Amino acid sequence: MARRSVSIYDIAQLAGVSTATVSNVLNNKGSFSDKTRDLVLRIAREQGYVANFAAKSLREASTKSVAILTPDVSNDFFSTLVLKAEGLLRAAGYTSYICNTAGDAEREDAYVRDLVSKQVDGFVCIGGVTPEAPTLAADLPVVHIDHRGSLGMRREVWVGNDMPAMGYDMTRTLVARGCARIALVSVSASLYHGGEPDQAQGYRSCLRELGLACDPELVLEGPHRQPSLVEAGELVDACLDAGHTFDGVVALGDRVALGVVNALKARGVDVGSAVRVIGMDDSIYSRVSTPAISTVRRHTGELARQGVEALLALLDGGQTPSQRIVVPHEIVERATTLGE
Amino acid sequence: MARRSVSIYDIAQLAGVSTATVSNVLNNKGSFSDKTRDLVLRIAREQGYVANFAAKSLREASTKSVAILTPDVSNDFFSTLVLKAEGLLRAAGYTSYICNTAGDAEREDAYVRDLVSKQVDGFVCIGGVTPEAPTLAADLPVVHIDHRGSLGMRREVWVGNDMPAMGYDMTRTLVARGCARIALVSVSASLYHGGEPDQAQGYRSCLRELGLACDPELVLEGPHRQPSLVEAGELVDACLDAGHTFDGVVALGDRVALGVVNALKARGVDVGSAVRVIGMDDSIYSRVSTPAISTVRRHTGELARQGVEALLALLDGGQTPSQRIVVPHEIVERATTLGE
DNA sequence: TTGAAAGCGATACCAC
DNA sequence: GTGGTATCGCTTTCAA
Helix, strand or coil, X not given: CCCCCCCHHHHHHHHCCCHHHHHHHHHCCCCCCHHHHHHHHHHHHHCCCCCCHHHHHHHHCCCCEEEEEECCCCCHHHHHHHXXXXXXXXXXXXXXXXXXXXXXXXXXXXXXXXXXXXXXXXXXXXXXXXXXHHHCCCCCCEEEECCCCCCCCCCEEEEECCHHHHHHHHHHHHHHCCCCCEEEEECCHHHHCCCCCCHHHHHHHHHHHCCCCCCHHHEEECCCCCCHHHHHHHHHHHHHHCCCCCCEEEECCHHHHHHHHHHHHHCCCCECCCEEEECCCCCHHHHHCXXXXXXXXXXXXXXXXXXXXXXXXXXXXXXXXXXEEECCCXXXXXXXXXXX | CCCCCXXXXXXXXXXXXXXXXXXXXXXXXXXXXXXXXXXXXXXXXXXXXXXXHHHHHHHHCCCCEEEEEECCCCCHHHHHHHHHHXXXXXXXCCEEEEEECCCCHHHHXXXXXXXXXXXXXXXXXXXXXXXXXXXXXXXXXXXXXXCCCXXXXXXXXXXXXXXXXXXXXXXXXXXXXXXXXXXXXXCCHHHHCCCCCCHHHHHHHHHHHCCCCCXXXXXXXXXXCCCHHHHHHHHHHHHHHCCCCCCEEEECCHHHHHHHHHHHHHCCCCECCCEEEECCCCCHHHHHCCCCCEEEECCHHHHHHHHHHHHHHHHCCCCCCCCEEECCCEEECCHHHHCC
16 A cells, blocks of 8 residues: 655655755745745645655654543533544644543553554543553653543643532532432442542532431432433432432433433422432533423533643643642523422 | 654664564564564563554554544534444554544645645545545545545445435335324534435425425424524424424434424424424434434444445455445334324 | 665754 | 755565
C-alpha cells in the first residue's frame, strides 16, 4: 500500500530550492524572499501537498494528538463531555482519539499501550479509569474529568464537581419541598470504581443534620447488568413491595430518575406531590419525562473547558494553576419536586 | 518536550546485537536464535520498550489508524454505530479517530485535511458527509454507512438500509392496523443532505398503491433548529391547529416519534388507538416512552460489521465483494401501533 | 543467524 | 536569504 504522495522534496525539486527552504516557507519560520515564498506556496498548492505528520511527529516528538478515554460514549453525559472536549482540543490544534473502555481494565490497558505507542501527547480521562492503566502512560500529562480520586501521577489534573455537596444539595432540595423520608437510588456507579457513590455521604450528612430518618432500607443500589432505567424501576418496586415507604427520591442520574418516575407512575403514585424525585446531569431524559424531572446541572461545558485548558497548560510544559479544579453545580427544579 | 523513551537502538546496545535483529525479534520476522530472542524480549520488557508508531508509520506508509466521521455522536443511533465500528476496527488492530462534523462542510473539510496529514489509512463515514470533503482523501478507501448516495470515489463502499422500502414498510404497518390518513413527520434529514428523505418515496408509493389519501398537508418536515423532540411536537400541533386530521404517523426517527407521541398525549389523544405512531431506529427513546413506540430495527451491529469488513478488505487491497451492501430492516411493533 | 546501512519525510543547525 | 546534512526510530534489503 505504498501511497507515495508528494513530499517536501518533490516541491523543492520543482521550485529549484532546497528542502530546508521549503520547510521554512511552509512553516513560516526562518527567512526567505517573497518571491520564493510565493513560488513554493504555489507549487505546494498545485501539487496538493499535505504534510506527513508521521515524519513531523518523529522529528518533533509530538503528534498533536491526544486520547480521550471514557467508559461509555453512548452515555448521554459522557458523550457531551467527550464532544465538548474534542471540539476544544481541535480548536487548539489537536486531534483526538476517542476510546471506549467499557469500564474494563483490560481493554483500557490495551488502549493505553496502543496510544502511548501511537505517541499521543496526553490523556483526557472522562468518567473514571481504573488505577492501573494510566501508570503506563509514563510521563504523559493526564487530566481526569468527573473521576473520583486522583491517581498520584506526576503531571495530572483533576476536574470535577463536588459530589458530596451535590448529594447534600439534592437531599436538601427535597426536604425544602416537605419530604421527610428520602430514598437514595443509584445504579451504575459501582461499575467504574466500586464502593458507595460519593454523593451518598452528602445525602447522609444532610439527613443527619436535619434530624431526619436515614434508613438503610431506603438506600437502593443496583448493579449495571441492564439499562439503568430498568434496574432503577426494579429497585423501587422491590423496595415498595417490601413494605417500605418514602416521599422523596434522590436519584444519581437522570436515567435512574426516569426509571424511578416510570415505576412510580405505573403504581399510580402521584409523582411531584406524593413522592418527589430529583435526578442528576440535566440530560435529555429529565426533559423527556412527564412530569419533567428536577435535576442537577453539572455544567459540562465548564468541566470540559477547564479540563482541556489544564491539559493544554500541561502540554505547554507550563504550570497548572491547580491540581484539583471544582466546577460548581446547580439545582434545576422541575415538576417532580415543584409538583404540578 | 523531548520525551526520549527507550528505542530499538537502546535495546540493541544492551543486548549486544544489531537493531535489525531487535526489529526481527520484536516483529517475529526473519530468523534468530532462541537465545537472542529471549534476551531481546527480556531487555525490552525490562526497559519498558514501546514501539514508536510515528517511525513505524513513516517507514511503512501505514498508521494502522482510521477516521470515523459522523455528524453527531450524541445522536443515539450514530453513536451506537460509531461504538460498534470502533470496537471492530480495534479488534482488527486499528485505532480510530472519531470526528464530529456537526454536518458542517467546512469543519468536515478541515477534519479530512488534518486526518489525511495524520496519515490515516482509511475513512468510515457514518450518517452522511458532504460531497466535497472526501475528495480530499485522495486515494484512501472510504466506507459510507447509512448515507444516501455514493460519491463516485475509487475505493468506496456503501452500506445502508433500503430507505424507500423502510418508508413503505412503516406505512404498510400502519395501514395493516387500520389507519387510512397517514402523516409523515421528519426533522433532521435535510440538515445532512437536503431534499426529501428517501423514506418519503416508499411512504408515497405505499399510499398510492393502496389507494389511500396522500395529502401534502400531512407531510410535515421541520428544520433541525431545536431538539427534534420539540420540533416534532410543534409540527404536529401546527398541523392539527390548522384543522387537518390523521389517524397514523410515520415518524422518521424515534426522537421525532416521541415528540409526536408527547404532543398527542398533551392534547388528550389516545395514542395507539385514535392515532397510531411508528418511529425508526429502535433507540432508547422508543422504549422509554409510555406507551412504548413501535419502530424499525435497523441492525446497527450488522451495518457496522459490514462496513468495517468492507473497509478492511479495501485496506488489504483485496477485492470488495460489493460496492453497495444493503442490510435488512425489521419492523418492531409496540403499543403505539398495537394499541393497548 | 546476524549486521551494516539505506531510507521513509520533515526539521533545524550551521555554513555560506 | 539559502542550502547541505544530521537526525528522529524503525524496517528492510543484501552481505557476511
